[in-house]
Amino acid sequence: MDWKSGNDAILEMDELIKQKKANPYEGPLKIGVDLGTANIVLCAVDQNNRPVAGVSRGANVVRDGIVVDYLGATKIVKEMKKELEEILGTDLDYADAATAIPPGILEGNAKIISNVVDASNFKVTNVLDEPTAAATVLGIENGAVVDVGGGTTGISILKDGEVVFTADEATGGTHMSLVIAGNKKISFEEAEEFKKSAPQEEVFPIVKPTVEKMAAIVHKYLQGHDVDTIYVVGGASEFDRFEEVFEKETGIKTIKPVEPLLVTPLGIAFNVNK
Numbered sequence: 001m002d003w004k005s006g007n008d009a010i011l012e013m014d015e016l017i018k019q020k021k022a023n024p025y026e027g028p029l030k031i032g033v034d035l036g037t038a039n040i041v042l043c044a045v046d047q048n049n050r051p052v053a054g055v056s057r058g059a060n061v062v063r064d065g066i067v068v069d070y071l072g073a074t075k076i077v078k079e080m081k082k083e084l085e086e087i088l089g090t091d092l093d094y095a096d097a098a099t100a101i102p103p104g105i106l107e108g109n110a111k112i113i114s115n116v117v118d119a120s121n122f123k124v125t126n127v128l129d130e131p132t133a134a135a136t137v138l139g140i141e142n143g144a145v146v147d148v149g150g151g152t153t154g155i156s157i158l159k160d161g162e163v164v165f166t167a168d169e170a171t172g173g174t175h176m177s178l179v180i181a182g183n184k185k186i187s188f189e190e191a192e193e194f195k196k197s198a199p200q201e202e203v204f205p206i207v208k209p210t211v212e213k214m215a216a217i218v219h220k221y222l223q224g225h226d227v228d229t230i231y232v233v234g235g236a237s238e239f240d241r242f243e244e245v246f247e248k249e250t251g252i253k254t255i256k257p258v259e260p261l262l263v264t265p266l267g268i269a270f271n272v273n274k
């Protein structure tokens with residue numbers, strides 16, 4: 001997939017999720033299950049990686065790739081599977097599915113993530129790492145994929161399609177909300193809401209130093225690697241000026257797909273059966 005068709009697929013999945021609708025499809029579906037710190041997303045695509053339907057939900061059952069509430073996670077994925085089945089009008093029991101883990105996570109933890117998907121009656125055919133999932137959608141073989149999620153920022157460097165370096169830092173959207181809460185003297189929940197719904201001219205100046213810090217951290221990791229483009233994904237990169245700040249701080253061209261929040265979930269679905 002190239003950058004443009006990747007963006008088109010992301011936009012289409014975004015619409016399907018918002019409208020709770022399904023595209024017509026033929027053949028078996030491939031299901032991607034993204035168990036994130038802030039969001040759980042299920043994406044269904046056909047064998048040609050065409051988006052068919054999806055569901056997304058805020059959840060607190062996984063932290064940085066580690067399942068902190070196994071029963072809760074399983075319950076949510078089961079409910080979301082049911083929701084997806086209703087949208088599709090079809091049964092998804094034992095449908096081929098994949099899930100992903102942040103790079104560098106221990107094998108035992110990866111197994112638990114895959115058990116959650118398995119316990120929801122999907123057939124897990126692949127557990128891949130998140131940057132690989134994102135890279136598939138973006139159609140990139142070289143560069144750095146920086147996934148700024150809720151709890152963590154994952155940095156992965158790709159060379160000729162292979163992940164050659166990964167790192168994880170405990171910074172992300174949660175950190176931004178904490179800064180907003182302190183600045184505006186409001187609760188974390190209110191800050192989270194403000195961050196996502198207030199005009200960006202009001203929000204961004206408050207979180208800009210945090211974004212600069214994230215960029216400085218990323219820059220440090222990229223030293224000694226030949227990286228000419230940074231691709232930012234993940235919900236916390238949603239701000240319009242995010243990539244501009246990154247580019248200024250690192251001196252490296254930085255680009256962001258249309259809906260950074262959906263890149264990894266969609267990429268997981270693309271990688272079913274691989």
Ligand SMILES: Nc1ncnc2c1ncn2[C@@H]1O[C@H](COP(=O)(O)OP(=O)(O)OP(=O)(O)O)[C@@H](O)[C@H]1O
Pocket residue numbers: 035036037038039040063064065147148149150151152153172173174192195196233234235236237238239261
């Ligand atoms: N429109 C928005 N503007 C700013 N931040 C946003 C927006 N939408 C979502 N976020 C933030 O993005 C974060 C969630 O992103 P994402 O879904 O990529 O994380 P995750 O995959 O659940 O977490 P992780 O990858 O750390 O496990 C949250 O901190 C959320 O507040």
Ligand SMILES: [Mg+2]
Pocket residue numbers: 036037147149150234264
């Ligand atoms: Mg994530």
